[in-house]
Amino acid sequence: MFKLYNTQTRKLQDFKPISEKVGLYACGPTLYNAPHIGNLRYFVAVDAVVKSLRLFGYKVNCVMNLTDIDDKTLKGAREQGAKLKDYTKQFGEIFFEDLKKLRIDSIDKFPRATDYFAQMRELVAILYKGGFAYVADGSVYFAIGKFNGYGDFAHLDKEGLKVSARVDNDEYSKDNPGDFVLWKADPHFDAGEEGINTGNFSGEEYEITEKGRPGWHLECSVMSRELLGQPFDIHLGGVDLIFPHHQNEIAQSEAAFGKKLANYWLHCEHLLVDGKKMSKSLGNFYTLSDLEQKGASPDEFRFLALSSHYRNKLDFTQNSLLQAKESLKRLREFAFKSAEQSKQDSDKFFATAKDNFIKALEDDFNVPKALESVFSTVTEAYKNSYFGSPAQEYLSYIDQVLSIGLKVNTKGEENIIYEGEISQEIKRMVLEREKARQNSDYGLADRLRSKVNDLGYDIKDEKNKIRISKK
Numbered sequence: 001m002f003k004l005y006n007t008q009t010r011k012l013q014d015f016k017p018i019s020e021k022v023g024l025y026a027c028g029p030t031l032y033n034a035p036h037i038g039n040l041r042y043f044v045a046v047d048a049v050v051k052s053l054r055l056f057g058y059k060v061n062c063v064m065n066l067t068d069i070d071d072k073t074l075k076g077a078r079e080q081g082a083k084l085k086d087y088t089k090q091f092g093e094i095f096f097e098d099l100k101k102l103r104i105d106s107i108d109k110f111p112r113a114t115d116y117f118a119q120m121r122e123l124v125a126i127l128y129k130g131g132f133a134y135v136a137d138g139s140v141y142f143a144i145g146k147f148n149g150y151g152d153f154a155h156l157d158k159e160g161l162k163v164s165a166r167v168d169n170d171e172y173s174k175d176n177p178g179d180f181v182l183w184k185a186d187p188h189f190d191a192g193e194e195g196i197n198t199g200n201f202s203g204e205e206y207e208i209t210e211k212g213r214p215g216w217h218l219e220c221s222v223m224s225r226e227l228l229g230q231p232f233d234i235h236l237g238g239v240d241l242i243f244p245h246h247q248n249e250i251a252q253s254e255a256a257f258g259k260k261l262a263n264y265w266l267h268c269e270h271l272l273v274d275g276k277k278m279s280k281s282l283g284n285f286y287t288l289s290d291l292e293q294k295g296a297s298p299d300e301f302r303f304l305a306l307s308s309h310y311r312n313k314l315d316f317t318q319n320s321l322l323q324a325k326e327s328l329k330r331l332r333e334f335a336f337k338s339a340e341q342s343k344q345d346s347d348k349f350f351a352t353a354k355d356n357f358i359k360a361l362e363d364d365f366n367v368p369k370a371l372e373s374v375f376s377t378v379t380e381a382y383k384n385s386y387f388g389s390p391a392q393e394y395l396s397y398i399d400q401v402l403s404i405g406l407k408v409n410t411k412g413e414e415n416i417i418y419e420g421e422i423s424q425e426i427k428r429m430v431l432e433r434e435k436a437r438q439n440s441d442y443g444l445a446d447r448l449r450s451k452v453n454d455l456g457y458d459i460k461d462e463k464n465k466i467r468i469s470k471k
């Protein structure tokens, strides 16, 4: 059984799923900018958690929401004079492109907040009827004093706590907790004009203006319940979301339905750049395209993101990126080498290696520890010439979680058939091309193929063979 650290209890706990399929909800991006590498570090962590759970044998239903309406997106759209949908669309596209480049492909559903307006209004009404909410200035607020245990999750110091009356902003600090907004009056916002379906909601017990929209926290309470039920198993987010976002999700969902929201809460630490918080004003703010322009590949960034435990801060530096590049290269070289026949029986060796890999993950998804085991496996394998299919199978196994292109899809020397006399130079180029393909460097692979063609030779890729012949 694996253990995971639960922010709610501040303890490492054994995992006990609610049912056969593990329900997992991860707070997703706010669609007001291109994801920065801090966000991406978190998305990689979510992907590794889901893939680890699947490696452990669980079925998983993973939901990540898209916040396409909140203070930030509305401000951005207004500044650009754009419709909210058009404004958020551009960032949604970049987000999905980045996920693809980073091989983050374990998430099953990406609900958008604007598709759940009716259900959100429903939840506001339930809270109002239950006596947990009140109306002021056309908005509806959650009365934190009415929810027993408000602040427990975020460990708010209740003794010296100064509670401000009400907070309208989606984000605020632990120093001024207050009644937070569930449904915010906004004279400039018209859901109908924005093409948002508000449903046939009726039965509101209170008078509020039609021109309004949900608070950010409400969105996650609703989408998680709609898609996973309540309670569900695991809730994920970055550490900055513990307060107020997750505290408020808990208050809303548990007050409304008298049930726990989620059984385990995981929080991913932040990425720093050169030891500092990333910010546009410091000029240390990067997106994935910025890194690509500097010559780093998405796989190198993914490797770097994996190399630090999700509960530790990750310091992004030029040097750490270079180290990731080198480490990835070593693994890819081994993947290439593994296409050679093994000179030794290595089944047992790789079975133990797999065991070490999964055991590390079972310890609160300790990917860095798993990677350590991978590197010692590779060193030993070189020492003993353990290559061939057991090595390839091991690489496919670990790549189910790491997803850094270790699945061997190239052919080794024994799969290359040379028809007639072929010079050493051509043979070397053909092997180089295979290596480039292993590294997903298809540009280089294509250039090498053209070069071989220009020198008067054909390369034919067949199912399990490559055939080289004179034209």
Ligand code: AMP
Residues within 6 Å of the ligand: 027, 028, 029, 030, 031, 037, 038, 039, 040, 041, 042, 067, 237, 238, 239, 240, 241, 268, 269, 270, 271, 272, 278
């Ligand atoms: P946002 O798009 O701002 O709503 O953030 C999406 C996710 O990224 C949230 O779970 C945040 O907690 C997380 N996040 C934001 N900044 C960082 C950072 N510097 N490092 C790691 N995760 C972050």
Ligand code: ZN
Residues within 6 Å of the ligand: 026, 027, 028, 220, 245
């Ligand atoms: Zn959320």
